[in-house]
Amino acid sequence: MSANQYNVKQIWILSVNISIASYIFLYTLGVFNTCTSNVAASLDWGDNTSTYINVFSTIIPVGQTIGCIVTPWFLDKxxxxxxxxxxxxxxxxxxxxxxxxHTVTFGIGRFFTGFTSGVMATIGPVFINEVSPVEMIGKVGPLVVISNALGLLCSYSFGLFLPIENFSEDPNNYLWLFLFLFPAALCCYQLVYFLFFMKHDTPQFYLSKNMINEANQALRLTHNISGIGSGLRRVNSDIRGKTGISGIKLSLFGMIKEAKYKKMFRVxxxxxxxSQLCGSTAIFFYSTTIFMKLGGGLFMARVVTVIMGLVNLISSTLSIVLIPHFGRKTLLISAEALVCIDMLLLGIFSQYADVGEIAIAILLIAFFVPFGYGLAAVFWMYLSEVLNDQIFTFSCIIIFLVSTSVSLVFPIAVESVGIGNSFLFFSVSMAxxxxxxxxxxxESQGKTKDQILYEMRVLDASIAPENNPEESSSLQEEVECEVDENNEIKKVGQENELDKTNMSPEKYNEGKEFNPEELNNNSFSTSLNYSTTNK
Structure with missing residues (x-):
């Protein structure tokens, strides 16, 4: 599909607004890290400070896990x-x-914001993947992780303005309230955008509900007239990726019973x-505590934490440059190898060799170089490419369950076996x-959805496409050259009329009946015939 077949500007605007959800997800995950002492002083936790910090650090991934579990219901309904x-x-x-x-209301609020951010973390990659043409996924896909990294950096940076001593006497101590209210302001903006400016869902959702006219309008929002055919072909592939042999749409539990989804579930x-045994969860939650335990002061710990967030953002942004030139597997393996080495050195230097605080700080910061481009940006893009939305949500549930377990076990492991051995465990996991x-x-780079589904063993060889990354373009050319038998509408005539009237494709097609057979008499019509009955 060429660039003139879809609305690049609209796709970028929509993707940026969707990615606010990803920003809120990681901001919520990291915001408590740099203001624990300030919150403890304000709420008078006293001798229970360590206990409350562990509880309220863990309650976020618990809420996110529950939110992720119910996300399929939200998406379907x-x-x-x-x-x-x-x-x-x-x-x-x-x-x-x-x-x-009050401590109780603080805990309740933490749970609900965790629950909500869990849903947002899951829906962002799915939403962006479904509204983006295949050719643009590599460009807008990293927005999810860039937003994550920016959210983490902001949550860490805001902590620099908080006092580091005399908490109960310093009026600036209550600035931590701003840290927790800031993402709510972003939610207000996003709420206004989707209520009043973006009133369409994805074609995949509309077709799953047999809402044909709405699906047509959703496709027109991101695709020009000449690109509707390829857009619908993409939707058709997505639907085939979550249906049974009989053509019935499957629920997550229905897919568990189908042997063809075995590899998809395994991956x-x-x-x-x-992804959660690389050490990221431990560093996100306890970077300030880790550095203080290794001998650094509170302010220095906050500075190091902010630098880590900045490096994570830069590395995540760098993925936009790397993704077009290297395969997904290559980037994932290289990131795992670098994290493996970094955690090995952290394990040795933090427990078995005294190298000083600076060396430890450098290694903690260096962790986010491979993590940002590989285990964050490429990882989430890869999952959205090779999994359908139900199994993607299932994968997110596993991620949050493991994240919760790590956040609970890590401080216990540090006390029992030492922080060095805890880092060594992450190194072995990466190996x-x-x-x-x-x-x-x-490898998913440069492949159509049908090719990916075939290699994931969801489609059998009888309907699998040839491994030709240019196939979608050639098919689109056939659509563009196709002429109606009655010569009622021709592509050239459409373009000329649009030029004369200066009307958008949306206005030009307003009121027209959506007929996928005009675009392709075979493959497109099949996507409209799938039953939406859950197995």
Whole structure:
């Protein structure tokens, strides 16, 4: 599909607004890290400070896990757009509860913001993947992780303005309230955008509900007239990726019973577990505590944490340059190898060799170089490419469950076996991850959805396409050259009329009946015949 077949500007605007959900997800995950002492002083935790810090650090991934579990229900019943709207409202309410000056309300607010951010973390990659043409996924896909990294950096940076001593006497100590209310303001903006400016869901959702006219309008939002055919072909492939042999749309539990989804489930579980055993969860939650435990002061710990967030953002942004030139597997394996080495050195230097605080700080910061481009940007893009939305959500559930487990076990492991041995465990996990990605994961770069589904063993050889990354373009050319038998509409005539009237494709087609057979008499019409009955 050429660039003139889809609305590049509209896709970027929509993707940026969707990615706000990803920003809120990681901001929520990291914001408590740099203001624990300030919150403890304001809420008078006293001798229970360590206990409350562990509880309220863990309650976020617990809420995110529960949110991720119910996300398939939201996506099926409400669609992508209305799910974001409801979660924006819930996050705003949770933030207001959180800043009420009481430990109980703080905990309740933390849970609800965690729940909401869990839904947002899941829906962002799915939403962007479904509204983006295949050719643009590599460009807009990294927005998810760039937004994540920016959210993490902001949550860390805001902590620099908080006092580091005399908490109860310094009026600036209550600035931590701003840290927790800031993402609620972003939710207000996103709520307004999806309520009043973006009123369409994805074609995939509309077709799953047999809402043909709405699917037509959604496609016209991101595709020009000449690109509608390829856009619908992409939707058709997505639908085939989550249906049974009989053509019936399957639920997640229905897919578990289908043998053809075995590899997809295996990849979703394997990558989900390995991604959380790289050490990122421990560093996100406890970077300030880790550095202080290794001898640094509170302010220096906050500075190092901010630098880590900045490096993570730069590395995530760098993925936009790397992704077009290297395969997904290559980037994943290289990132795992570098993290493996980094964690090995951290394990040795933090427990078995005294090299000083600066060396430890450098290694903690260096961790985010491979993590940002590989285990964050490429990882999430890869999952959205090789998994359908139900199994993608299932993978997110596993991610949050493992993240919760790591956040609970890590401080216990540090006390029992030492922080160095804890880092060594992450190093061994990455070594295993290299082998897993090398031997069980497919390469998805430059492949159509049908080709990916075939290599994931969801489609059989009788309907699998040839491994030709240019196939979608050639098929689109056939659509563009196709002329109606009655010569009622021709592509050239459409372009000329649009030029004369200066009308958008949306206005030009307003009121026309959507007929996929005009675009392709065979493959497109099949996508409209799938039953939406859950197995």
């Amino acid at each position: 409400l669609g992508r757009r209305k799910t974001i709207i409801t979660q924006d409202i819930l996050f705003i309410a949770g933030s207001i509860i959180l800043v009420m000056p 979703s579980i394997g990558l989900a577990i390995l 295993i991850g290299i082998l897993y990605v090398l031997f069980d994961c497919i």
